[in-house]
Amino acid sequence: MKVPDSQELLEQFVSRAVSLGAAVEKVPDLKAAASFISDFCNQNKINKIIASPGAQALLGKDISFCNPSAVKDWDSAQAGVVLADYGIAETGTLVHLLNSDSEKLAGILPRVCLAVVESKKIVAAPEAIADVISGHLSRAGKPGPQVAFVSGPSRTADIECQLSLGVHGPANLIILIVDGAQQ
Amino acid sequence: MKIDRHLETALKNFATNFRANREKAFSGFDFEKLREQLAESKDRALARNEELLDQLLSNAEKHGTKILRAKDSAEANRMVLEIMERHGAKKLVKSKSMVSEETRLNHFLEEHGIEARETDLGEWIVQLRGERPTHMVLPAIHLTRNDVAKIFSEKLGRPIPGEIPAMVQVAREELRKEIFGVKVGLTGANALIADTGSMMMVTNEGNGRLCSTVPPVHIVLASIEKVVPSINDALLMLRLLPKNATGQIITTYVSFISGPHKDSQYLILLDNHRSELLKDPVFKDVLRCIKCSACLNVCPVYLLLGGAEYSHIYMGGIGTLLTAWIHGLKESKDLASLCLGCHRCEEICAAKIPIADLVISLRDRLNRELGRPIAKRIIFDGVFSRPELHEKGFKIARSARILIKGNEEFARKIPAPFQKYDRFRALPAPAKKPFSEQFAAHFGRGIIDGAKGRVKIYAGCLVENFYPGIGIAAAEVLEKMGYGVGLVKGGCCGFPAANSGYFDAAKKSYNALLENLSAGNTVLTLCPTCATMLTQLGPDLFPSHKAKGLGKRVIPFSRFLFENEAVKMGNCLKKYHEGMKVTYHESCHHKHLLKASDASRGLLKIALGTEIIEMPDADSCCGFAGTFSLDHPELSEALLAEKISAIKASDAETVALDCPGCLLQIRGGLRKQGGAVRVLHVAELLAEILA
Numbered sequence: 001m002k003v004p005d006s007q008e009l010l011e012q013f014v015s016r017a018v019s020l021g022a023a024v025e026k027v028p029d030l031k032a033a034a035s036f037i038s039d040f041c042n043q044n045k046i047n048k049i050i051a052s053p054g055a056q057a058l059l060g061k062d063i064s065f066c067n068p069s070a071v072k073d074w075d076s077a078q079a080g081v082v083l084a085d086y087g088i089a090e091t092g093t094l095v096h097l098l099n100s101d102s103e104k105l106a107g108i109l110p111r112v113c114l115a116v117v118e119s120k121k122i123v124a125a126p127e128a129i130a131d132v133i134s135g136h137l138s139r140a141g142k143p144g145p146q147v148a149f150v151s152g153p154s155r156t157a158d159i160e161c162q163l164s165l166g167v168h169g170p171a172n173l174i175i176l177i178v179d180g181a182q183q
Numbered sequence: 184m185k186i187d188r189h190l191e192t193a194l195k196n197f198a199t200n201f202r203a204n205r206e207k208a209f210s211g212f213d214f215e216k217l218r219e220q221l222a223e224s225k226d227r228a229l230a231r232n233e234e235l236l237d238q239l240l241s242n243a244e245k246h247g248t249k250i251l252r253a254k255d256s257a258e259a260n261r262m263v264l265e266i267m268e269r270h271g272a273k274k275l276v277k278s279k280s281m282v283s284e285e286t287r288l289n290h291f292l293e294e295h296g297i298e299a300r301e302t303d304l305g306e307w308i309v310q311l312r313g314e315r316p317t318h319m320v321l322p323a324i325h326l327t328r329n330d331v332a333k334i335f336s337e338k339l340g341r342p343i344p345g346e347i348p349a350m351v352q353v354a355r356e357e358l359r360k361e362i363f364g365v366k367v368g369l370t371g372a373n374a375l376i377a378d379t380g381s382m383m384m385v386t387n388e389g390n391g392r393l394c395s396t397v398p399p400v401h402i403v404l405a406s407i408e409k410v411v412p413s414i415n416d417a418l419l420m421l422r423l424l425p426k427n428a429t430g431q432i433i434t435t436y437v438s439f440i441s442g443p444h445k446d447s448q449y450l451i452l453l454d455n456h457r458s459e460l461l462k463d464p465v466f467k468d469v470l471r472c473i474k475c476s477a478c479l480n481v482c483p484v485y486l487l488l489g490g491a492e493y494s495h496i497y498m499g500g501i502g503t504l505l506t507a508w509i510h511g512l513k514e515s516k517d518l519a520s521l522c523l524g525c526h527r528c529e530e531i532c533a534a535k536i537p538i539a540d541l542v543i544s545l546r547d548r549l550n551r552e553l554g555r556p557i558a559k560r561i562i563f564d565g566v567f568s569r570p571e572l573h574e575k576g577f578k579i580a581r582s583a584r585i586l587i588k589g590n591e592e593f594a595r596k597i598p599a600p601f602q603k604y605d606r607f608r609a610l611p612a613p614a615k616k617p618f619s620e621q622f623a624a625h626f627g628r629g630i631i632d633g634a635k636g637r638v639k640i641y642a643g644c645l646v647e648n649f650y651p652g653i654g655i656a657a658a659e660v661l662e663k664m665g666y667g668v669g670l671v672k673g674g675c676c677g678f679p680a681a682n683s684g685y686f687d688a689a690k691k692s693y694n695a696l697l698e699n700l701s702a703g704n705t706v707l708t709l710c711p712t713c714a715t716m717l718t719q720l721g722p723d724l725f726p727s728h729k730a731k732g733l734g735k736r737v738i739p740f741s742r743f744l745f746e747n748e749a750v751k752m753g754n755c756l757k758k759y760h761e762g763m764k765v766t767y768h769e770s771c772h773h774k775h776l777l778k779a780s781d782a783s784r785g786l787l788k789i790a791l792g793t794e795i796i797e798m799p800d801a802d803s804c805c806g807f808a809g810t811f812s813l814d815h816p817e818l819s820e821a822l823l824a825e826k827i828s829a830i831k832a833s834d835a836e837t838v839a840l841d842c843p844g845c846l847l848q849i850r851g852g853l854r855k856q857g858g859a860v861r862v863l864h865v866a867e868l869l870a871e872i873l874a
Contacts (some may be wrong), residue, residue, distance in 0.1 A: 138379045144247065148437070160193075169393075
């Protein structure tokens with residue numbers, strides 16, 4: 001069997017993610033990802049977000065962040081911004097290695113989620129990162145480590161088998177793929 | 184048993200979409216290979232269950248997870264209650280957990296003044312209505328949008344319009360309030376990973392992630408068979424589970440969780456007789472189940488009844504087996520009679536569990552441990568297992584034929600108390616002369632070798648006593664193809680007794696018949712059920728030297744002709760029956776166990792010189808299924824009605840099939856309704872066409 005090259009993996013990832021209802025944008029670098037996100041927030045009148053520490057560092061101080069340790073503050077977040085650790089081409093899945101409150105909650109709480117993933121981190125199948133997942137889950141410490149696979153927006157078909165998005169998690173998932181080849 | 188027509192339609196629509204989506208999701212994957220791998224992976228894990236649990240415990244404890252082992256439901260429920268009390272919590276949010284249904288946790292907590300709130304949308308709706316889920320994956324599939332709007336309006340005290348996206352938004356807001364306001368969240372687990380001390384959980388809505396992370400205390404309630412050695416086993420399961428459950432390539436969320444996020448995490452490991460089941464040599468395969476529910480989506484009886492009727496807690500055939508161990512044999516007794524034995528579930532099971540065969544074995548165990556119904560005891564132990572008595576019975580019936588028959592083929596209406604059996608289909612009268620006598624008169628005694636040697640026919644009870652014409656037709660066709668034809672002497676193959684769980688009687692019949700099969704001839708069968716008994720179920724249940732290798736020389740009539748005589752047959756057609764409109768009904772055992780319906784279709788195409796007309800859902804069961812149609816006439820009637828409307832929709836003039844049981848059912852049903860559609864065994868149709 002032919003091993004797919006990185007371009008093929010990227011294409012498969014994109015087509016799967018889109019088929020699951022995610023929107024996908026390609027950007028040349030992390031800086032471009034940051035400016036896409038702040039433009040997106042401006043256009044959609046989003047002025048408070050919840051972000052993982054990595055995403056917070058990327059975005060700088062232009063946007064106000066809610067405090068993930070304060071329950072009262074959670075509902076005020078209009079969007080979540082996260083950096084995914086891996087992508088899985090087979091299923092169009094984002095893989096997040098999680099520890100802190102904001103890492104665990106930024107991707108699931110608000111109705112909109114913007115997730116950044118680097119194209120070089122897209123693998124063919126989950127088995128390719130089995131050791132990484134195992135390693136993360138074995139780490140000691142509190143809060144306990146989690147790994148989340150996210151494939152498209154939150155969905156339900158519980159009423160009359162009709163698909164509806166955003167029942168608990170985001171209704172909109174926007175994936176920004178940082179791909180050097182875009183330059 | 185109650186059939187709810189709205190639910191039936193909803194389930195069927197879902198099942199149709201499910202089949203299409205599932206096929207798409209598996210494209211590019213080898214399902215057979217994957218499920219073989221999963222079955223092996225689960226078997227390996229189950230063989231080391233206790234060792235893996237120890238490993239899980241020590242690794243989870245390192246993460247700060249507190250482990251509790253519950254031997255039964257009562258203990259598990261008390262553990263949850265104690266945790267609630269320890270944390271001063273009055274309310275619990277839950278993300279879909281089948282095990283908590285198994286223990287009736289919500290009910291128990293309610294009795295102790297604690298509210299348990301389901302957060303999966305479907306489960307929440309069902310909970311608000313005070314009902315039980317009707318489907319494992321789609322708990323509220325029995326409800327319309329208006330039913331949901333009504334209960335929302337009632338419970339929330341404000342009018343909620345019946346628009347689905349708006350109601351989903353209402354659910355989001357209401358359930359957020361619940362999840363954010365409580366101290367304790369409870370989830371199930373799809374797998375427990377021993378070497379990292381973690382749990383894996385799949386959801387589409389995201390409520391699992393919220394319930395496990397937002398409340399300060401997280402309880403995981405899981406049964407002991409969920410433990411697997413490592414992440415790779417969990418990933419293999421993940422590759423099959425969503426595709427087989429809903430036809431999704433993957434669920435939206437998959438969470439792997441090690442240890443508490445905030446204050447505490449408790450892992451309650453429930454046994455509920457599973458460690459006994461693990462040691463059972465026959466039934467242990469049941470524990471491979473990954474709860475994908477694909478078996479339900481293809482089950483004809485489940486699709487009629489839904490999960491509230493066809494369950495104790497766990498649903499369908501697999502649920503019957505789980506019930507027998509978890510909730511006790513007694514609770515599984517009525518459920519065990521609901522399996523038709525069509526074996527569709529086994530073809531789709533992600534973990535290759537022989538569900539239908541195990542239900543048959545469960546019936547044997549039920550008979551042994553809970554006693555045998557007297558009527559069946561007389562039939563199977565008294566008559567069926569004694570060929571001479573069996574024969575005598577039919578002799579008496581034949582001499583009373585004048586009293587039984589209404590016209591040539593069908594019986595008179597039967598007396599009032601039994602009318603539920605012939606209300607929807609005319610029952611056949613016993614034939615004037617049994618097949619074996621007619622054959623002897625027709626073909627003389629002794630076999631003369633034809634140009635191609637000799638074959639023997641094993642006709643089976645229905646052909647012998649009710650439909651000798653099928654046997655004669657088969658013999659004529661074989662002679663024309665150049666074979667010398669003989670008969671296998673002997674009585675019943677043992678299937679009816681085995682299927683009803685009378686294994687002793689079945690073994691007697693089966694072994695007696697094997698004595699007559701010992702010569703080296705090819706044996707052709709006219710009934711797929713006899714064929715599966717001879718070559719599959721029989722050797723499995725009653726292994727012997729003689730039973731071994733029978734599959735090689737006991738061959739269904741249609742397959743034998745298709746594989747050996749296709750060319751010759753094409754050259755001896757009396758006339759091309761061009762314009763003859765024939766449709767084909769796939770009998771369950773012929774298709775799902777013998778895998779012979781493609782051969783039959785190929786044969787018909789050659790004989791007719793044209794493609795047959797396909798009816799919708801040609802492989803859905805006609806509702807005969809042997810004693811099933813006597814145990815559950817109302818279900819048999821409903822399935823037959825569907826089959827007849829499919830036949831009518833095809834606009835065919837003739838229905839061809841391979842099973843005399845289906846023929847009895849469908850011919851009898853069409854007879855009741857009037858009309859000119861003929862129902863013929865493939866042998867009868869060929870005899871008509873061949874010169």
